[in-house]
Amino acid sequence: MLNFDEQRFLRIQSGAAGLAKRFDEVITSCLAAGAENVFFLGTGGAAILMQPAHQLLQRSSRFPAFIDLTAELSITGSANLTKNSIVVMPSLSGTTKESVALLSKIKEIGATVLTLVGHQETPLGKGGDHVFVNFAEDDTSCESFYLQSLFIALSIMNHRGEIANYDHLIGELQKLPRLLIDVKRAYEDKAEDFAHILAGSDYHIITGAGNVWAEAFYYGMCILEEMQWIRTRPVHASDFFHGTLELVEKGVSVILFKGEDACRPLAERLENFAPAYTDKVTVLDTAAFDLPGISPEVRSLISPILLATVLERISAHLEVIRSHPLTTRRYYKRVAY
Template identity: 85%
Template sequence: MLNFDEQRYLRIQSGAVALAGRFDEVIGRCLEAGADSVFFLGTGGAAILMQPAYQLLQRRSRFPAFIDLTAELVITGSANLTRNSIVVMPSLSGTTKESVALLAKIKEIGATVLTLVGHAETPLGQGGDHVFVNFAEDDTSCESFYLQSLFVALSIMKHRGEIANYDQLIGEIQALPAGLLAVKRAYEGQAEAFARVLAGSDYHIVTGAGNVWPEAFYYGMCILEEMQWIRTRPVHASDFFHGTLELVEKGVSVILFKGEDACRPLADRIESFAPSYTDKLTVLDTAAFDLPGMSSELRALLSPVLLAAVLERISAHLEVMRDHPLTTRRYYKKVAY
């Protein structure tokens, strides 16, 4: 595979999977001690990656779950953020300035902070009450963060008696790192063609629904815009027919991500509509990926993880095709993330 270290990938995703037991232990202790809410408070891309876990709790649990923008929360605070809150703060670098600033305020409140970092010797690595360290880099962090936040959500539901098959799901996930690697290998032959679509336009409408919408948002903003300087318009499939459809015409690229959760019909509607008005609809559907041994329920939960795994392969070809390394930035150092 192009520019890819298989063993490194397996180590990183296996490291994330190995944290499931500790997450369950920590969440159990927090709930036993009286925790009454959970906040997912990342910054930028790391915050977006927390959205599927937040959404899962919003829709399948009565436990109060919140997600907010750290830069705003530092200024405004929240009446719901109290000493009885669990706060989940992801930051690959462990130095993200908005998150570090918010951590100081959360410490004053007295909430219990779980930091998810790639490096222990950092402000967030040192500042959490419970620190979960799993080294990763930009090309491997999505799957890791998706999985860690999923473990938080599933554990909350388990301890509250809101899910009956927690052990089964966690058991199935043990085989996921090897499964994801197999998915990458199988998709490699198609990745260049998808990358060519992305390289062929300086503007893309990127859309999706349910738990894969965050990956559409993330890939448009954090990869295509930040790392490739390609303009995008990420729009939720629920909103597509309330404005963005008017921009669709011949020559306009629409990139559709399809997952396997209950919101899939929203993506189906766009897939039916777009070809009548544009010759540039491109679909990435997780249902096409072979993942033996995974139940349909788990596949639905893992749809954003599967997309992240395949999109990394697409990005690897895209940076070569455009002679624009994913690490090239204009302003990144100036904002000191």
């Protein structure tokens, strides 16, 4: 596979999978101590990657779950953020400015903070009440953060008696690291073709529904815009028909991500509409990926992870095709802002 280190990927994702037991122990202690809600408070891309776990709790659990923007929350605060809150703060670098600033305010409130970081010796790596360290880099962080946040959500639901097969679900999730490599390998040839489609337009409408919406949002903003300077319009598939559809005409690229959760019909509605009005509709469907031993229930939970793992392959080809390394920036962490 192009510019890909299989052992490095396996080590990173196995590291994330290996945190399941400790997450469960920490969540158990938090709930026993009287935790009343959970906040997912990341910044930028890390915040987006928390959305599927938040959505799972919001729709399948009665345990109150919140997600907010760290920069805004530092200014406004929240009546729901109390000493009885569990706060999940992901930051690959462990140094994200907005997250570090909010952490100090959360500590004053007295909430229990779980930090998910790639580096221990950082403000967030040292500042959490419970610190979960799993080294990763930009090309491997999505799967790791998706998996870690999913463990948190499933643990909360399990201890509240809201799922009956927790151990079985965790057992299947533990198989993912090696299976994801097989998915990457099987998709490699198609990845180059997809990359040519992305390189062929300077503007893309990117859309999805359910738990894969987060990956559509993330890939448009954090990869195509930040790392490739390609203009995108990420829009949820349900919102597409309330404005963005008017931008669709011949030559406009529509990229659709399809997952396997209950919201798949929303993606299918868009898939049926767009080809009648543009000749550039590209669909990336997780149902096409072979995952031996993984049940439909787990597949529905990990659709964002599957998309992330093949999109990494697409990005690897895209940077070569466009002669634009993914590490190139003009402003991000290079100028004052």
